[in-house]
Amino acid sequence: MPVSGLPPYDDANIFARMLRGEIPCNKVYEDDWALAFHDIHPQAPTHVLVIPKGRYCSFADFAAGASEAEIAGFMRAVGKIARDLGLEALGYRLLANMGADSGQEVAHFHVHLFAGRKLGRMLAST
Ligand code: 5GP
Numbered sequence: 001m002p003v004s005g006l007p008p009y010d011d012a013n014i015f016a017r018m019l020r021g022e023i024p025c026n027k028v029y030e031d032d033w034a035l036a037f038h039d040i041h042p043q044a045p046t047h048v049l050v051i052p053k054g055r056y057c058s059f060a061d062f063a064a065g066a067s068e069a070e071i072a073g074f075m076r077a078v079g080k081i082a083r084d085l086g087l088e089a090l091g092y093r094l095l096a097n098m099g100a101d102s103g104q105e106v107a108h109f110h111v112h113l114f115a116g117r118k119l120g121r122m123l124a125s126t
Helices: 014-019 059-065 068-084
Strands: 027-030 034-038 046-052 093-095 111-115
Touching: 014 034, 014 046, 027 068, 034 068, 046 068, 059 068, 068 111
Parallel strands: none
Antiparallel strands: 027 034, 034 046, 046 111, 093 111
């Protein structure tokens, strides 16, 4: 049961189906802990989604429920992906939506990685 207040993890969510190979994704990277792929509606020249392989609805769920190995493996994967994409020199932004106010659409924890232009204000004004 997720700690986040979101409904229980739904194995039919789109990212779970990608992890099972039931639907294709434009893969950037994969290891034991993470899968990364290009967002279908990119909001920057580089817009990659990084997801853990475990069944976690949200950041809150992942932070509370994942093992230390899963958390370390996932965080290292995010760093490696950014490095391998050559993003460190000009920089990038990481973002994780959690719950209703954030507008989280897909209830499988994911980190957005944005890069490739000046990314502007941290938050929209509305
Ligand atoms: P959230 O709003 O949950 O933080 O972000 C979900 C992201 O998943 C959105 O940026 C959306 O464009 C992306 N997305 C939704 N469906 C698909 C899909 O089928 N394929 C890919 N590659 N991205 C998707």
